[in-house]
Amino acid sequence: MNSTLLLTRPNYDIATNYLYFWSDDIIKYTYGFKILDLRGNKANYNDFTSYMNKHKPSVVVFNGHGSDKTILGQNGEVLIKSDVNDDLLRGKIIYARCCEAGKFLGPNCVRKGAKAFVGYKKNYYLAYSDSHISRPLQDPVAKLFLEPSNLVPKSILKGNTVKLAYEKSQKAILKNIHFMISTVASDDQRDAAPYLWANKINQILFE
């Protein structure tokens, strides 16, 4: 297997800014993988297509916005559209941290030959603390959402199966909810629990 991971991380609004900075944690340790980091303006259709064709990564991690049939890059530019260019994902392991791609695009990609897909069948919720908006990495609420979702690609980089990576992420979400409903959580953290629970239910694996 070609040990290359391609990561897209646009950065043009509050949500993508959080995903952008928290993606550093995914590629902090590469475990021998070559990392292709399409950040900010590089997360565009032309660069994405060119990198996919040239480097043929085995793992593709998307961050940003999406829908049931699309995954978007910088400024909402379409990177992948179902039944238009999703053949680019054939044979790949895909993690899509965006809304709804697990509803149709993900299972459709797997039907068409993608190795595995982890994504969200409904909206991906990100709760954050308004007082930490300029310091996303110090945000104690967003941390509870982004650390467990980072676990999917981090576990894959470590050499775990996609199924195990998914299970680890699910377990980490539950662990965080356990913390959020405890007496040591802040009000912000406690009130964000329903949204993290929704992410757990909506996170889905196809292989």
Added chain:
Amino acid sequence: MKINKNIIKMGSKGIKEEARLLTIERIKVASDNLKISIGSSEYSKDEILKTLENEDNDFTREIIETQLEYLRNMASGAIYQELE
């Protein structure tokens, strides 16, 4: 078998209204500092409340369903059981 006529009268419309009111009360007591990003939009507590109080659309239905789903799983013990 006894049938609760009040429930039949209230129907799904009444249940829906109760769910909306319950969600409004839950959001009212939530932290002012918490913000939620859903899709490409960000919402403060006041914005969620204002929409819940005045509109019936995909967004309000989603917020209500998210809160109810969470409460259902708390009540059934699913959240706690899985943590064990």
